[in-house]
Structures are given as C-alpha cells and as structure tokens.
Amino acid sequence: MLVDIGAAGAAVSIVAVMFSAVISNNIVLSQYQGICPFLGVSKKMSSAVGMGFAVIFVMAISSVFCWLVYNYVLLPLELDYLYTMAFILVIASLVQMLEIVLKRFSPTLYSALGIYLPLITTNCAILGAANSAIVYQSYDFLYTFGFSVATGVGFLLAIVLLAGVRLKTDKADIPKCFKGFPITLITAAIMAMAFAGFAGILAG
Amino acid sequence: MDKAKLKETMLGGLLRNNPTFVLVLGTCPTIATTTSLFNSFAMGVATMFVLIFSNLFISLLRRVIPDRVRIPCYIVIISTFVIIVQRVMNRFIPDLYSAIGTFIDLIVVNCIILARAESYASCNKPLYSMLDGVSMGLGFTCALCMIGIVREFLAAGSFAGMAIPGFPAMDAAASNMFGFIVFGCMMALFNFLVQKWNARAKRAEKTLPLAREESPAEVTKC
Numbered sequence: 256m257l258v259d260i261g262a263a264g265a266a267v268s269i270v271a272v273m274f275s276a277v278i279s280n281n282i283v284l285s286q287y288q289g290i291c292p293f294l295g296v297s298k299k300m301s302s303a304v305g306m307g308f309a310v311i312f313v314m315a316i317s318s319v320f321c322w323l324v325y326n327y328v329l330l331p332l333e334l335d336y337l338y339t340m341a342f343i344l345v346i347a348s349l350v351q352m353l354e355i356v357l358k359r360f361s362p363t364l365y366s367a368l369g370i371y372l373p374l375i376t377t378n379c380a381i382l383g384a385a386n387s388a389i390v391y392q393s394y395d396f397l398y399t400f401g402f403s404v405a406t407g408v409g410f411l412l413a414i415v416l417l418a419g420v421r422l423k424t425d426k427a428d429i430p431k432c433f434k435g436f437p438i439t440l441i442t443a444a445i446m447a448m449a450f451a452g453f454a455g456i457l458a459g
Numbered sequence: 460m461d462k463a464k465l466k467e468t469m470l471g472g473l474l475r476n477n478p479t480f481v482l483v484l485g486t487c488p489t490i491a492t493t494t495s496l497f498n499s500f501a502m503g504v505a506t507m508f509v510l511i512f513s514n515l516f517i518s519l520l521r522r523v524i525p526d527r528v529r530i531p532c533y534i535v536i537i538s539t540f541v542i543i544v545q546r547v548m549n550r551f552i553p554d555l556y557s558a559i560g561t562f563i564d565l566i567v568v569n570c571i572i573l574a575r576a577e578s579y580a581s582c583n584k585p586l587y588s589m590l591d592g593v594s595m596g597l598g599f600t601c602a603l604c605m606i607g608i609v610r611e612f613l614a615a616g617s618f619a620g621m622a623i624p625g626f627p628a629m630d631a632a633a634s635n636m637f638g639f640i641v642f643g644c645m646m647a648l649f650n651f652l653v654q655k656w657n658a659r660a661k662r663a664e665k666t667l668p669l670a671r672e673e674s675p676a677e678v679t680k681c
Contacts, residue, residue, distance in 0.1 A: 286491075287487055287491035288487055288565070290486040290487045291486050291487065294483070294486060295483075336545075336546065337542065339541055339542055339545070339564050339567055340534075340535065340538035340542060343534050343538055343567050344535070347531050348531065376530065376568070377570045377573055379487050379565045379568045379569070381568075382564075382565060382568050383561065383564075386561070387561070430647075430651075431650075431654065432647045432650035432651035432654060433647045433650075436483055436643075436646055437643045437644070437646045437647035438643070439643075440639050440640070440642050441643040441644070443643075444636065444638075444639035444640035444643065447636055447638075447639055451636060
C-alpha cells in the first residue's frame with residue numbers, strides 16, 4: 256500500500272520483490288495484515304517460531320494453488336470477480352488437507368506446527384498475500400512463489416522480534432491498564448517505525 | 460420472546476462483548492483502515508452488513524450444515540456477501556474502494572465474523588442471530604469511528620474532513636504509523652475506565668470485563 260513494488264513483475268527483479276516483502280513492505284508492520292496472530296501468539300518465543308514457520312509453509316503452498324486456480328480456471332471462465340471465494344476455499348481446504356497429511360506422514364512436523372494450522376485459515380496475511388501477488392500485481396508463477404515465501408519470512412521476522420520484546424515487557428513495572436494488549440500494540444508501533452526506515456532503500 | 464436474552468444480545472456487542480476493546484478480534488482493519496472518520500465508518504458499516512446477513516443465513520441453515528464441513532460452508536456464505544459489498548462499492552464509490560478495498564476483500568477472514576458464526580449463529584434462532592450481528596457490528600463501527608476521529612485529528616488536523624483552524628496537517632506517510640499507537644492508547648484508556656467503574660460497582664453483576672490478555676487457542680463452540 257505504502258510502497259509501490261512494481262507492476263506486472265517483469266520490471267522489478269525477483270530479488271528486489273523478495274527483499275521488499277521481507278523488510279520494507281513487511282506484511283505485518285507496513286501492510287497491517289495478520290495482526291491477530293501477531294498479537295495473540297507472540298507471548299512465548301517457542302509458539303511465535305512455530306506460528307511463523309506454519310505461516311511460511313501454508314503461504315508458499317497456497318500461493319501455488321491459488322495462482323493455478325486464478326490463471327487456469329477463473330480467468331478463462333471470466334469468473335475472476337469470484338477470486339475472494341475461490342482463494343479462501345483453496346486455503347481452507349489446503350489447511351485441512353495439510354493437517355491430515357502431516358499427521359499421517361510426519362508426526363514430528365505435525366507436533367511442531369499442528370496446533371497452529373487451524374488458526375491459519377483466519378489469518379488474513381495468507382489471503383492478503385495471495386490477493387496482492389496474484390490479483391493486484393498479477394505476478395507470474397515464479398514471482399508469486401518468491402513473493403509468498405518472502406512474505407512468510409517477513410511475518411516470522413516480525414512475530415519473533417515481538418516475542419523477544421514481550422519477554423521483557425511482561426516483567427516490566429507498567430501501569431495496570433497498559434498490561435496485556437495495549438503495551439504490545441505500543442511495542443508494535445515502535446517496531447513499525449523502525450521498519451519504515453527501510454522504505455527508502457528500494458526507491459533509490 | 461425472552462426479554463432478558465433480547466436485551467443481553469442487543470447490548471452485548473456495544474460494551475460487555477465489544478469486538479474491538481474486549482474480545483480484541485478483527486484487529487487488522489482496526490489498524491489499517493482507521494485513517495479518517497469516513498474510512499472507519501465505511502469499514503464498520505461494510506463489516507456490519509456482512510455480519511448481519513452471514514449470521515442470519517448461518518442460523519437458518521444451522522440444522523442443515525454438517526458439523527465436519529461447517530467452516531467451508533460458513534466461508535462460502537460469508538464470501539458471497541463480501542463479494543456483494545466489493546462489487547457495489549467498486550461500482551458506486553470507487554474512491555473509497557481504492558482506499559480501503561484491500562481490507563474489504565479481507566472481511567472474509569475477519570475473525571469477528573467467523574467467531575460469531577461459530578459461537579452464536581450456529582446455535583441460536585435467526586432473529587437473535589441477526590440482532591447479534593447488529594449489536595456486534597455497531598460495537599465494531601463505534602470503536603473504529605472513535606479511533607478514526609483521533610487519528611484524523613492527529614494526522615490531518617481535521618474532523619470528518621473539515622479542517623480545524625490552528626492544527627496543521629502532517630505528512631501522509633507518517634500518519635500511517637499512528638494505527639498501532641492510537642489503538643494501544645485507546646485500549647489502555649478503556650481498561651482504565653473499566654477498572655475505575657469496577658472498583659466503584661457495588662454488586663458483582665454490575666462489573667464489566669477488561670480487554671482479554673491472551674488469544675484463545677480456538678474460537679469456542681457454543
């Protein structure tokens with residue numbers, strides 16, 4: 256929203272797109288998407304890391320399927336205005352399928368990511384990243400995949416940094432009415448200001 | 460018609476179950492779209508529209524939808540109304556759509572709507588569910604407008620688009636930073652007032668809940 260990261264993909268190199276998705280156009284701190292899990296699951300470092308990796312995983316896989324659905328089903332049938340419904344159905348069924356597949360074939364990965372998977376369906380960062388890469392920017396396949404992985408990494412970075420700060424603020428002696436969400440929001444505000452400092456890097 | 464339940468449903472969303480300050484749901488639009496009073500109001504009304512009709516239809520279909528595939532069914536119902544809002548806004552108010560369109564698309568995954576579908580509409584009669592949508596939507600709209608008024612004053616020095624003499628406008632990019640901090644301070648103020656109220660309240664049932672401190676692992680099913 257704030258920084259235009261180039262139209263139609265071809266003009267900007269994939270490295271620049273990925274760098275901007277992680278740092279200067281961070282999904283949480285400058286696009287304001289995915290804030291519910293960012294605030295809610297950042298109390299402990301271990302759960303923040305788990306949530307972050309689950310988001311990268313689901314975002315990468317769902318972007319591939321959403322891209323295929325949009326370009327090979329919706330566009331040829333001229334149903335592209337249904338993209339919201341198509342994408343969220345792809346994401347919801349994918350999350351459900353991943354849960355079943357992981358439980359069956361990779362119990363270690365399931366025990367690490369399993370509890371975060373149901374929460375991911377309502378994480379707007381996943382749908383937001385698919386919308387912006389596929390519909391708003393109309394990236395090609397490789398760019399969409401790179402953008403989605405980088406967006407997930409940006410989410411991981413933001414939530415891990417916040418979890419690190421919250422370990423300190425939870426012990427700090429602050430007014431009672433600021434305990435919990437308010438102090439976390441103010442921490443996030445200061446983090447967003449720090450990340451806004453990167454905004455000029457790609458413009459030059 | 461049960462009067463106590465009606466009253467509880469109507470007023471619950473405004474204060475006791477306020478989606479923004481007590482339940483802390485739907486925080487993305489709360490932070491991203493409250494840059495001015497008009498944008499906040501539009502976002503609130505769009506969410507309220509989707510909430511009322513998705514609650515109504517989910518409640519009507521509550522005996523038909525099988526439990527195992529309820530989430531995909533809810534999503535189809537919700538996204539139908541989101542697409543209606545999207546198309547109408549894109550056609551008739553394109554300026555507004557270009558400002559908050561990203562978050563209109565994301566109403567589908569707004570946790571307030573799924574939470575109310577799961578914990579209210581799926582086990583209550585259609586009329587109550589619609590009323591719940593109205594009161595939750597009003598609570599959300601009021602909270603967004605309060606944040607919008609403060610942010611518009613800080614960023615543009617104006618109220619509802621009218622400039623207040625003596626207060627200069629700020630750089631547009633800098634004003635986007637206010638989302639987190641204004642929301643945080645408003646929630647702290649809400650907590651402060653509730654704590655004062657609770658300290659004075661004589662009877663236990665008069666006390667009000669504070670903002671919850673942790674996300675629930677999953678939305679509670681009723």
